[in-house]
Amino acid sequence: MSNINNYGIDMNNDRPFQELSCETAAAIQGGASAQVFTDADFSGTASNIFDYDVPDFQGFNDQISSIKVFSGQWVFWSDANFSGSGIILGPGEYSNLSNLNGGVYNDVISSAKRNVQ
Incomplete structure (x- = not known):
């Protein structure tokens, strides 16, 4: 058995790691994440999944027709x-x-901010 810093961590253990989607990882982390789409039913152009305040949805401004909120609460603003x-x-x-x-x-949303309470 290999020891790292004498904490007895077994480096020979073959425990598999599970890959997590961005959505699952954000939920586990306790953060807030969302994604916007230009058309209804999550079609059209999709933004990257974001977990930060977006003061201006450049390229999506006044074009958003569907939203997925993966975690947290968001305020979506018209301007x-x-x-x-x-x-x-x-x-x-x-x-x-x-x-x-x-x-x-x-088709009016222009910015989004995490709703931190």
């Missing part, structure tokens, strides 16, 4: 720099923003 009207979304799949709050957030 850049976290201004205008906002909607709080928790973990879940929002496949068609036209069906959410009368469609007022379809």
Whole structure:
């Protein structure tokens, strides 16, 4: 048995490691992560999964029609720099923003901020 710093960690143990998706890793870590799409039903152009505040969805500005929130709560804002009207979304799949709050957030979202309480 190999010892690392004399803590008795067995380097010869063949325990397999499990690969985690970004979504699962973020949930385990306790962070907040989400992804936006230009079209309903998570189609069209997809953003990278983000876990940081986005002051301006460049390339997605006023084009977002569906959202996946993998972990945490987010406030999605109608204007850049976290201004205008906002909607709080928790973990879940929002496949068609036209069906959410009368469609007022379809193709208007410009920024997103983690909702830290």
